[in-house]
Amino acid sequence: MSHTLGARQAQKQKTRRALLDAALELLEGQSLSSLGLREVTRAAGVAPTAFYRHFRSTADLGVALVEEALGSLHPMIRTTVSAAGDSEERIARAVGLIAGHVDAYPAHVRFIARERHGGVRPVREAVREQLARFAGEVGEALAGDPVSAGWSEDDRLMLAQLYVDQMLVTASLFLEALEADADPRERERVTRLATRQLRLIGIGRRHWLDGPAGGGRSAP
Amino acid sequence: MSHTLGARQAQKQKTRRALLDAALELLEGQSLSSLGLREVTRAAGVAPTAFYRHFRSTADLGVALVEEALGSLHPMIRTTVSAAGDSEERIARAVGLIAGHVDAYPAHVRFIARERHGGVRPVREAVREQLARFAGEVGEALAGDPVSAGWSEDDRLMLAQLYVDQMLVTASLFLEALEADADPRERERVTRLATRQLRLIGIGRRHWLDGPAGGGRSAP
DNA sequence: CCATGCAGTCAACAACTGTTCTCCGGGAGG
DNA sequence: CCTCCCGGAGAACAGTTGTTGACTGCATGG
CATH class of the missing domain: 1.10.10.60 (Homeodomain-like)
Structure with a gap:
């Protein structure tokens, strides 16, 4: 070697x-x-x-940056989603992990948030590909979770995409809180917000198969 | 005059x-x-x-574009959220409205998605301000909804922000489906995805005050 | 009807851009 | 030890950029 x-x-x-x-x-x-x-x-x-x-070219450099910023995150994502513990504990851990990552690599996070919809096609596609991989992995991890038992793969992927997007939104908020002002209360505010949003999604997840209008339409 | x-x-x-x-x-x-x-x-x-x-400067032009793209949307947002009808009907109407807007003003939508986290500070702030107004208006409309009765204003705003972000994510997906290929099945796929995600959020919303760990923490 | 104001033009400026070709020095493989 | 290879430097190129000052024509208000 x-x-x-x-x-x-x-x-x-x-x-x-x-x-x-x-x-x-x-x-x-x-x-x-x-x-x-x-x-x-x-x-x-x-x-x-x-x-x-x-x-x-600089576009080529951008693609390299995408892989550097997102490529090393896959193991972290997997272990976070499939971690054990109370629903509330897992939410707190996930939010804390996002906050910690933004603190550790703010420039990377800003770069991804900016170039996800940015003006350089190859970079956009690189980001999209990595995020799609994330969603796929989260969906796979969801399959092993008793809360999502009996879900169709389609539904699992739907939820996984919601989680991934929510993760990016939250990271972006932490970033703003980090650079706007050195006020630590803003960071706390974002933590509370993200936690409650994840909590609401978790509730929706637990009751997904409840009612008659639940997931029945998944097989038309 | x-x-x-x-x-x-x-x-x-x-x-x-x-x-x-x-x-x-x-x-x-x-x-x-x-x-x-x-x-x-x-x-x-x-x-x-x-x-x-x-x-x-071009940054100044950008701010003008933000107000043109987002300024005229406020009435549409308000009426959409506070519209009457079955939960499922309202979701379908909202998703259809987003899709229609992307079809009608694709350049505006792309501009907002791109510059929301873009490299020009004043433009970012203009977008942030407009989206904050959206969230405020949605939260206000939520107050008049029986499903959100008894919610704290904090919780209503939390949900409103989730809705606004979800709207942007969906719009961005419709945009990709529009420009990537002329395949109308992709558009249908996005519609189904966004509908189910909104459905899950709606379920979480209906059960928000159910359990012991529900919204009790809103007053620490 | 005339004078003022203002949207738009033109020419020129120094500074900067991406890209090419040529060259150099020193690590690496024989 | 000698040679080749290659990462990096230097100079030069044609274009493009933002900004300036002085200008022109015409609608507008008195």
Whole structure:
């Protein structure tokens, strides 16, 4: 295996990181579609032409950022959804995990929120693909949960997508609370809001198969 | 009143519209932060300097677009939420209304979805303000609904925000279905998904005050 | 009917952009 | 040890950008 990097490749990865970090920082104040190649290299401390040794274009760099920001999240998502415990405990843990992630990687979160509907097609599609994978994994984890027993796969995916979108909305709110003002009460407010929203969704989930108008229409 | 516009101001409004329309069209393929002043005037068929007669900057134009895209939606939102009828009927009407709006004003919808978390601060704040107004109005309408009787205002706002975010997510999905491929089955898929998600939220809403862990925590 | 105001034009500016070609230095494989 | 490879630097290119000042024509109000 190429387990140990040669001094040659080590330096390459170093400037690559410098480019990614510089881009991530610049993207706090603008969108990817306005990010200039020279702008990035200037902030990274390398010559403009060095950029081409790593990325074909800024859109290409954006795709790399998407995978860096979202790719490592899959195990965390899985374990969070299929964690044991009281419904209320699981909600609190999920919200806390989101808040902690936003604190740890604010630039990544902002980047995803911004470029999910941003102006660069390949990046949008990369985000969409990762989020679809998330939804699929959550739906799979839901299958092993007694609360969702007897649900059609279609219904499970429906709920999973709701969860994923809700996660993004909540992360975005935590981010705003983080950058707007150093008021910790705002963070608490978002926590309370997200918790109650997840609670309401959980209630709807528990009663999904109750009434006559419940999930009966899933097989037309 | 300046009820009837002079030929003087009429021409001004005409080029203003040309600028807004040109910008809206250009923004289908990029974000506002990369939209150039000259780019807009070129597409609108006027000299670059004419831009300054209407807007201070492209960010200023963006704010105007936000108010154009969202400002006229308030009455529609109010009447939709407080409409009469079966729960299932109201859901179907709401989803249909969203789909119709996306069909009628796709560029506006894309603009809002994109710039809600976009790279231009004043525009982000304008979107946030309008959405907060939406949430407030929905929460107010919820107060008159027997299903939400006895809810605290805090809880009503929590649900209203969930509804507003869900509306945006759904609109964004309809937009993707519209531009991706001309396949009408995708549109149907989104309709079914959004309907069931709203149904689940509605179920959670009806059982919000049921259990012991319901809304009791609203007064800590 | 005349003078004022104002929407829009034109030319010019310095600064910046992405991309190409050429070159250099030093790690890596023989 | 020698050679090749390749990450990075440098210079130059044609275009484009935002902003300025001075201008023109015409609708408008007195």
